Amino acid sequence: MYHTEGFGVILGNTIKGIKTVMEEENDVERMFQNIEKYKVSFITCVPPTLIELVNTTNNTKYDLSSLKVVLSGGAAQAPEVIQRVKNKYEVAFIAAYGMTEVGVISMGVVTDENSARSSGKIIPGFEMKTTDIATEEECPVGTNGEIRVHSAQFDIDSNFHTCSDDKRIANAAAFDVEGWFRTGDLGHNDADGNVFVVDRLKEIIKGKRKQVSPAELESVIISHLKVADVGVIGIPDEKCGELPKAFVVPSDPSLTIDDVHKIVEENLVEYKHLRGGVEFVKTIPKSATGKIQRNVLKNMATKL
Template identity: 30%
Template sequence: MHNHGIGAWAATRRLKSPDKVAIVAGDVKVTYRQFADQVDRISSVLRHRGLGRGEAVAYIGENCPEFLEVMFAAAQLGAVFVPVNTRLAPPEVAHVLADSGAHVVIVDPALRDRAQPGIEQARIGDVIETGEGDAQHPGLDLLIRAASGGQADEQAGPDDAAAIIYTSGTTGKAKGAVLTHGNLTWVALNCIIDYDVVSTDIALMISPLFHVASLGMGALPVFLKGGTLVLEKGFDPGRALALIAQHRVTMLSGVPTTYQLMADHPDWADTDLSSLRKLTCGGSAVPTRILNAYEARGMSFSQGYGMTETSPGATSLSPEKTREKQGSVGLPHFFTEVRIADESGAMVPRGTVGEIEISGPNVFAGYLNLPDATAAAFTADGWFRSGDLGYLDADGYLFIADRLKDMIISGGENIYPAEVENLISDVAGVTGVAVIGVPDERWGEVPWAVVTTAPGTEVSLDDVRGHLEGRIARYKIPKNLVVVDELPRTASGKVRKAELRTRFAR
């Protein structure tokens, strides 16, 4: 076998557990044998379209078997999988497709109209819709039936690129984080060890697979162990509760908002949740009220910290430490290291705040086409500079102190203010702008825009939202606009956002 990456996983699972159910999607159940056979045929389809080693195939769609089938098919060919966030606006889709050099785009027909402007802007000629299609425009299902079987086995190793995940950049354009076969394998192993994933686990996937947390820390470790994935295209708290009871779900991952909406649902009290053994939560700390609600039902959380560049897990807090170490994001994952450095790069004592630096085989290879950004992201001795501030306590548990990058996390989605600020600056009458995260009961944080305006002009929230609509994803658009006489700035001219966050926190 030449493929020593994730491209070999489907065939190996077909050998080891052929009749085990790999995926449940609605009324459809897919065994590992059926899954691997589909992967083989899709790789044949992609090879026939000219997709080869190192070339990119993009996927635009919600959670479904085809998402994972295309990813593993690309890996068989030594190609690179590019999952596209379905919430992106057309210019953002165009950037992802063009920057990644996507050779083929596979898109859910339900999303084709929304994705088409971005596909056209990126000048992608080869587009395949999932489903049947017709004789003139055959869909993926039709192409699969006409394809030859047989496992592709192109050379791929741990250091070869397996996926490019786009993460919003502080300079306005999303950056493509290159994740290798080794990165995805090691993050899966970290999760198997630290979250005790077993072959009998049934994981309900309510978070989009195009998010690296759902893919790298949910789907891949369960697949590697031969468990079962229950795929949902969207999150509805009542339906999630029903699926947990119906399928005897053992694993669930989400953000605090997810868990809050489930606990607030009318069906919460009467739903049988006794099968749930593993709850993982990321994005932000789990509020005490949510801890209380789940602990009252006999459940507790594993919490953690990470980012796209770490595939994404860096640390995890075990359930038994949830109360003792409340506020912590835990210890480094088994095959990962974390240290804290000061501004000069020197290590600081326990309890001292500094920049969080991360090392391990789950740390990404770099940013696509951005050598300067890649070089700046690593220390001289090869540790990834997170851009986040934190400290390690006496026991080695990590606590997050602040974000150097001012990133906003709203309902689990990352929002980088600079991207939004650059666009708001173009609104007529705006002379200065700062986008900050303001605490929100439902979403954790929501973006607010604080602006200064030219004398004699008026700028409204509707003006700003109208300007941003269609240019960026809706979750990035500010929920409120505050006009001030002057933005607080440092001596060098930088806006003191911490002061604004304190001023407008509710």
């Protein structure tokens, strides 16, 4: 509830007098029970919950006809997963992007494949630009760089009298000299104002001066009908720096490691191939907010 999505939904619903059903933890079947019981029409989900919605067969046990809209944000999402959710539950889908530090940045209804890859358009009150990671110069439209945002709601001149020195220093470092907030996210916007979030900069796999997005690889791998879930990390390599490695949860026992390699090799350029290997696991470790715990995956890879 301290995240921008939870806070924003609860505050907005309270202002509008809309009943809100809150759950202590993520449980898709309990979500179905509540949708049926309270005739829920709108739900918010983190991307891993979308994968559960696609994979579960328990949805047929409940009356979910009241559900009309699904909203998701928090990480880059696979267009194939979004489309499967739309088709399976016959709902409209809203993609969003935001941060607890600054609020909701962009939002939009998914209508086609391009909008399924985006996080909607920048919302009123915000400006966005991307900057080159090395030079910090502004990137042309359509070019990936660090996403930076600006809004009149930022109070960068506050003295933060109640904060410790280290927090004041950290706050100052979060803004550039022109007052733009450094999101730490890699992405771009297009000529129509759509926002495309690629990945967190600190999670980018770096090898031979090439950058590989774990989220992009995950999006391709999860599109395989025999894959239930996936997490990608970079593992150390003396020659390349890092190599992509995928931890995969099969939804079908007939899935092979070669199948995973094949779908990546058919869709992505050579330097993005899984030269760090593929490993089948039972679950992908995730935080309470549904984000992949890549540090846990790195520890798993180290112990092999």
